[in-house]
Amino acid sequence: MKHKFVVGESVHFTASNVARPAASGAYEVVQLLPTDGDDCQYRIKNSTEAFERVAKESQLDVC
Incomplete structure (x- = not known):
């Protein structure tokens, strides 16, 4: 499975209800992660947060 986004790309993140x-x-893609079932995963960072998040591709949209 091929990742849709690349490192350094700006994306919009939609959090799940449990997150x-x-x-x-905007969030920046900082690392490509292995897939989780049928969904690629990414490590993303928002400049206003002190930490990085792991997001599934289905939670991300192009800015």
């Missing part, structure tokens, strides 16, 4: 509240705005 901690997410900062609004």
